[in-house]
Amino acid sequence: MSVYRTKLAGLCRLIIITWCKNLLVNGLSVSVQATNGSENHQCKVELKPWYFWRKQGSKQFIVDGRAVDVVWDLKAAKFNGETEPQSDFYVAIVCEEEVVLLVGDLKKDAYRKTGCRPALIEPILVSRKEHVFGKKRFTTRVRFIEKGKFHGISIEFINGGSSGGDIIGGRSDSQLEIKVDGKLAILVKHLQWKFRGNESIHVNKTTRVDVYWDVHDWLFGSGPRQGLFIFRLVSASPSLLLTQEEENYGSGLENDNSGGSSSFSLFLHAWKEE
DSSP states (O other), X not given: OEEEEEEETTEEEEEEEEEEEOSSOEEEEEEEOOSTTOOOEEEEEEEXXXXXXGGEEEEEEEXXXXXXXXXXXXXXXXXXXXXXXXXXXXXXXXEXXXXXXXXXXXXXXXXXXXXXXXXXXXXXXXXXXXXXXXXXXXXXXXXXXXXXXXXEEEXXXXXXXXXXXXXXXXXXXXXXXXXXXXXXXXXXXXXXXXXXXXXXXXXXXXXXXXXXXXXXXXXXXXXXXEEEEEEEEEEXXXXXXXXXXXXXXXXXXXXXTTOSOOOOEEXXXXXXXX
């Protein structure tokens, strides 16, 4: 799930793009933040293998009296085993003859299909949420800076030795390793006492990230167990953090109700399977 902030139907809003997957269906959901506490406006698309035509199309809904179109082309999308397509696709959100949000790499195709111009305000990626599954090791890729390089994140749970009567099912001195681009960034020893915590790391010379973890359920739960990890961009070089909010200082984005800051956060839900 990726959350963007942009201007749509006259107001600054959040647009949420969600991809999901099960044995039979790849699903896409687009949700637009509503006003006055009403329910969000939502468009859902199910991509079933035997429904080729649904992999390309459009849907329309009304936001505050204005038509919003969701236009997609996923017929050649390459998923490469992931829930979200990796290439050869686009999903465009169009309002008042502007493409207010465009995801995917087939940008020229999207503008040609919609016949609409790019929005004057470029959307800001606010946060991203992922669910990953594994036994001991969990991996993902993330860009902390829009249009920056991808960083590989690896999280590994290391069981401690047996201590017979230990309060954690006979396991003591479990450890947690968090690596960024293959290099050890955080090592948490005695995890049974430090199952919640946070540290600040540098993913490169100019970018600092705060990391928070909560793996209580890994140690004390039963069945499928979830650990939560949050990676929050704290600072980067001024040139990297220059956003469209600053370039379009008259847009009013900074006054939106969704939090104000353009700092990016990754929420990683790591489900531990036996």
